[in-house]
Every structure is written in C-alpha cells, then in structure tokens.
Amino acid sequence: MGLKVNDLIKINDISDLIGDFVDISWINKAVKRAPFVVVRRAPIINDMIPVGVRGNNRSQRLAATILNSNITEIISPEQLVEDKLWRNNNHIKETHIFETLEAVDSIFKTHNMIWGLTGSVGFELASGVESVTDTSDLDVIIRAERFLSVKTAEDIIKELLKVPAKVDVQLETSKGSVALAEYARGNSPFLIRTVSGPRLVENLWSEDEHLEG
Structure with missing residues (x-):
C-alpha cells in the first residue's frame, strides 16, 4: 500500500482504533466530526498502522493503531x-x-x-x-x-x-x-x-x- 508518515487515513468509526484510551468522549466526538487519522512515525508491525487522532485543541492528541484492513481512503x-x-x-x-x-x-x-x-x-x-x-x-x-x-x-x-x-x-x-x-x-x-x-x-x-x- 506504500503508506508514508503524515498520510491521512479515513476510517469508519472509533471502533477501528486500537489502544488504551482513558477518556474516549473527545475521541468519539473527533472521529465522528472528521473520521481521519494521521500516520505516525513508528514501525508498522503485523499490518498494524501507527496513527494519531486529532481533537479540537492541542491537548487532545492520541496515539493509536488501526488494522490495515480498516483503511477506507488514503490522502497524501x-x-x-x-x-x-x-x-x-x-x-x-x-x-x-x-x-x-x-x-x-x-x-x-x-x-x-x-x-x-x-x-x-x-x-x-x-x-x-x-x-x-x-x-x-x-x-x-x-x-x-x-x-x-x-x-x-x-x-x-x-x-x-x-x-x-x-x-x-x-x-x-x-x-x-x-x-x-x-x-x-x-x-x-x-x-x-x-x-x-x-x-x-x-x-x-x-x-x-x-x-x-
């Protein structure tokens, strides 16, 4: 698929995100508002893509992973x-x-x-x-x-x-x-x-x- 750091990935919903989430309220709102995550600078292991979720302000940033199969669109x-x-x-x-x-x-x-x-x-x-x-x-x-x-x-x-x-x-x-x-x-x-x-x-x-x- 040739994913690169900073590529934007469209996902389906919050259920596509894998990680330990303490507060999912802002994450859910962010993904509903814009179902896009960004590829992080980290290793891709076993088709697990490292991504970041962006909220409304700089304090709302989350590191997660998604399965390669859950990618619906890639925008470089x-x-x-x-x-x-x-x-x-x-x-x-x-x-x-x-x-x-x-x-x-x-x-x-x-x-x-x-x-x-x-x-x-x-x-x-x-x-x-x-x-x-x-x-x-x-x-x-x-x-x-x-x-x-x-x-x-x-x-x-x-x-x-x-x-x-x-x-x-x-x-x-x-x-x-x-x-x-x-x-x-x-x-x-x-x-x-x-x-x-x-x-x-x-x-x-x-x-x-x-x-x-």
Whole structure:
C-alpha cells in the first residue's frame, strides 16, 4: 500500500482504533466530526498502522493503531498540493494561510520541489472540517529522495521568511526527517527522526552510512 508518515487515513468509526484510551468522549466526538487519522512515525508491525487522532485543541492528541484492513481512503500531503484544494476552501480563503499557500506553492515550484501539506491545514483540506485559525502556522513536508544542497535549503528558508504566516518545513529523506531550517545551517551531524527513534547522521542521502544514537 506504500503508506508514508503524515498520510491521512479515513476510517469508519472509533471502533477501528486500537489502544488504551482513558477518556474516549473527545475521541468519539473527533472521529465522528472528521473520521481521519494521521500516520505516525513508528514501525508498522503485523499490518498494524501507527496513527494519531486529532481533537479540537492541542491537548487532545492520541496515539493509536488501526488494522490495515480498516483503511477506507488514503490522502497524501502531496495530493493536497497537486489538487490545490485550498483554492476551493472558502474558510481558508478568509485567513492569512491562503496568501501563504499561494506564495509557498510558487517558491517550491521555482525550486522544483515535491512538497505536501500537514498539520491543521492538511487536516482541514482532507477532511473538510474547519481546523485553521488566525494563529495557525503552515506545516509542510518536502520529499527529498535525492540530494538537496545546503545552499538551496538556505535560499528556500530566506524566501519563506517573507510570507505572511510562519512556515515549518520538514525535509523527508529515505533515512528520516529533519527540519529544513536545521539542515540549512549545515552543521552536521544532523539529528533526524526515524521510525525507530532519533538518530545522528552525517549525510542524509548516503545509503551505506551507519546511524548512530
């Protein structure tokens, strides 16, 4: 199926979620409101997909798992960008995020980057449920399967500082994820996030490099 971290998965209802839940009231409301969960950065074991549930506020976050067979739809962060879904979202059009999205789309197009939307913006575009507020940041991933120079990363960061909203960019490589801002500083080793936990690496694209804890 090729699931990736940050993919949004549509489920049937709360019964699809597996985990130890202390308070299911907000979870049930959240899933009824928007039956979508996000793939977490954790191992997939025996067709058990690690996912996160998003509530109405930041204190309402839950780590759970679902069976692969209970997936009804998968929406990738890149798909949201490819379809330019924000241009059809009247709520987002009324916020500072809309202008930011248009600017970011232009920046990444100039640099020939494959990028996607995560966080509250990605969730709203996928689910149709209003999640973006006046204080929302824009969370973005860049799929970087091939080498990206530090100079290019620096240039992108400088351009992103000029857009209306704060943009948080994660660089997703085959080894793991690192903040674009950290990579742009060029100070290796880089601390990356992997499915098995944080690791230090000297090179984000060298396949034969040993990861050190």
